[in-house]
Amino acid sequence: PVQLFLVPTPIGNLKDITFRAIEVLKSVDVILAEDTRTTGKLLKHYEIQRPLQSYHIFNEHKTVERLIERLKKGEVMALVSDAGTPGISDPGFLLVRAAKDVGIEVNCLPGPTAFVPALVNSGLPNDRFTFEGFLPHKKGRKTRIESLLEESRTMIFYESPHRLMKTLEQFAENFGKDRMASVSRELTKVFEENVRGTLEELIEYYKENPIKGEIVIVLQGVGKNV
Ligand code: SAM
16 A cells, blocks of 8 residues: 655645545645645645644755654655645655665655646647756856757756846857747746747846746757747
8 A cells, every 4th residue: 555645736826736635635644744834724725634744855864764664664644845746846756765665655646746837838849858957056057057058858947036037148148049948937826927939038028027936947959940
């Protein structure tokens, strides 16, 4: 039987949660949450009353060992993050790997994640793509961007709004200002917006319309006609 569930939660719109996700959350012994306050609100909304325990990046290594011991004794757990799918640019990987290593059955439910709607909304080729997550902020950033110069698949990046301009400008410098891209912000929320254009057009647009909220950048691969 499954002992560790990874449960995706909404990335904005509270209605984006599956019946099964709610059922699983109601059934487990404990819910591991990145931020117990954020998850507490979601649980309250769906009248889920299960014990919450914090599981975040700062204590991930230390916590994993203890959790594995408890799982071995038979506890059933669900891991959630603040938003979207746990493990996708969020804590989760270390626990899943450790559980698999000792033969504990793990199951990730399908559900919300920001990069899929951003990719599909972009209108850029999506038959092949690469998920790049967050670029390094300082050290290794240039090297990472340079490693993508020959990438022909569509690339997906998570980025914070205050770094959007810098990133678009670096992309224009490295990939050329005519490369197509798309910026999705506030997906599933009231002010959702998906803007597509060349890097040059996007830079112009965001000079006029300073961006707020969460964003995903989707970038055309090299040599693709779109
Ligand atoms: N686990 C999440 C997932 O499955 O997408 C990602 C968590 S990561 C810490 C947060 C980043 O995801 C944000 O900086 C942004 O790039 C992206 N993101 C999350 N929610 C979003 C939304 N509603 N609209 C646009 N981007 C979002």
